[in-house]
Amino acid sequence: MTRSRFSETTVRRSARAILLSVVVAACTAAAQKPAVETVLADDEQRIQSIEAVMRVTDEHPDYVDDLFVVVRKHPRTLNRFLDHTARTLAEDEFATTTAKHLAAHPAGLKRVMVKTLDEISDDPEALRAVADAMVERAHVSAMVIVQKEEAVRALVTALIHEVGKNAEARAAFVRAMQDNSAPLAEIAVDNPRLISSLTKAVAALELERGKKRLEDSLK
Numbered sequence: 765m766t767r768s769r770f771s772e773t774t775v776r777r778s779a780r781a782i783l784l785s786v787v788v789a790a791c792t793a794a795a796q797k798p799a800v801e802t803v804l805a806d807d808e809q810r811i812q813s814i815e816a817v818m819r820v821t822d823e824h825p826d827y828v829d830d831l832f833v834v835v836r837k838h839p840r841t842l843n844r845f846l847d848h849t850a851r852t853l854a855e856d857e858f859a860t861t862t863a864k865h866l867a868a869h870p871a872g873l874k875r876v877m878v879k880t881l882d883e884i885s886d887d888p889e890a891l892r893a894v895a896d897a898m899v900e901r902a903h904v905s906a907m908v909i910v911q912k913e914e915a916v917r918a919l920v921t922a923l924i925h926e927v928g929k930n931a932e933a934r935a936a937f938v939r940a941m942q943d944n945s946a947p948l949a950e951i952a953v954d955n956p957r958l959i960s961s962l963t964k965a966v967a968a969l970e971l972e973r974g975k976k977r978l979e980d981s982l983k
Contacts, residue, residue: 804810821827835842853859866873884890898905909915927937941948952958 804813821831835845849862853862866876880894884894909919923937927933952962
């Protein structure tokens, strides 16, 4: 395409865009729809129109605020956009950018974490994905837990409960305890009540199991 041909094409497209803007400005939202559909029905015009809007919003970020408010009123568009977002988060650069925005807004980060945990609770594939992420960032995962005393207690209690239901997880838990026997012993020695509690719990369990074995043998 020659420069003159390109310029002519660009002028025609600009004229159509200006005409559309005039029509849109003069109409209600319902009346605007057919005119917008006419332009967006053409693949090339649609991409160019969207690109033009993006260039304007790049120069006027406050326009994005209005765009966001409007998009939230259209669930089908919003869900389609979020679906693309979720899939594209598999790309490291895009995920990093998104993570920075979430980290900058702790209230939103907390809510999306809670809702994500709710959504994945009965989805094995999603659970494994989160487990893989925690393995990749094991130290930071531990840092998160120790931020609050109640988090440490709640997570340890929940972990032991879940380990008790899964033989493989229980074996992994035992290996982890063995791998960390020295630091665990140090914690225990510094906390005599912990040793006392464990000793009493072991004794009670052995007594209960002994009683059951005796009852079984007498049947």
